[in-house]
Amino acid sequence: MITLYTMGSDSPNIRKVTIILNELDLPFSIQHVQKHADNESDNEFLRVNPNGTVPAIYDPETDTALFESGAILYYLAHKSRQLLPDEPKPRAEVMKWLMFESANMGPVMGELYYYILAGDDLPEHYLQRYKDKVANFCAIIERRLEGRDYLGDVYSIADIVLYPWTIILEDMADILLSDYPNLEKWAARIDQRPSTQST
Numbered sequence: 255m256i257t258l259y260t261m262g263s264d265s266p267n268i269r270k271v272t273i274i275l276n277e278l279d280l281p282f283s284i285q286h287v288q289k290h291a292d293n294e295s296d297n298e299f300l301r302v303n304p305n306g307t308v309p310a311i312y313d314p315e316t317d318t319a320l321f322e323s324g325a326i327l328y329y330l331a332h333k334s335r336q337l338l339p340d341e342p343k344p345r346a347e348v349m350k351w352l353m354f355e356s357a358n359m360g361p362v363m364g365e366l367y368y369y370i371l372a373g374d375d376l377p378e379h380y381l382q383r384y385k386d387k388v389a390n391f392c393a394i395i396e397r398r399l400e401g402r403d404y405l406g407d408v409y410s411i412a413d414i415v416l417y418p419w420t421i422i423l424e425d426m427a428d429i430l431l432s433d434y435p436n437l438e439k440w441a442a443r444i445d446q447r448p449s450t451q452s453t
């Protein structure tokens with residue numbers, strides 16, 4: 255059974271992985287780790303992810319330890335031959351939006367999430383810079399979703415990786431989904447999937 259390493263909170267990065275595991279109907283156990291704890295399980299975790307972040311997984315079936323949510327989603331989709339098309343062009347489209355999240359929305363929302371939850375005294379113009387970047391990402395996704403139901407041709411890991419951020423857009427970035435009608439309808443579509451509702 256796959257082990258999913260978390261730090262106890264149901265963050266958007268963790269949510270991506272619980273959604274795909276549910277979507278693929280793969281049983282998993284959760285192991286909580288503490289980044290700064292100097293104990294046996296922490297040492298074991300740093301062998302799984304030397305960068306010390308969660309989510310990370312260990313799949314005993316293939317003896318594979320993985321970190322970075324995008325890599326985890328790609329691995330699980332590739333292994334199960336689901337949620338990732340086989341044909342080069344549709345596959346590349348999905349990979350493009352997966353990487354867009356890993357390089358853009360994920361890191362920027364991750365920083366906002368950290369600063370807002372930590373309540374650090376960050377100058378407002380720094381926060382605003384992150385919020386403006388997120389608004390620009392939303393506008394890009396909004397245009398991509400014009401006339402289509404999903405980021406690729408069908409529901410895929412590209413949708414799973416971006417969806418969890420939509421839930422906290424308003425709280426973290428002062429962004430109203432209703433200002434992005436295609437994005438709002440897309441998020442509502444994913445909200446209704448059993449795999450999303452059970453996480």
Ligand SMILES: N[C@@H](CCC(=O)N[C@@H](CS)C(=O)NCC(=O)O)C(=O)O
Binds near residue numbers: 261322
């Ligand atoms: N790019 C990483 C981001 C992972 C990440 O930042 N995870 C947070 C929790 S949601 C974390 O582990 N924070 C603790 C730390 O950075 O020390 C991914 O997509 O998996």
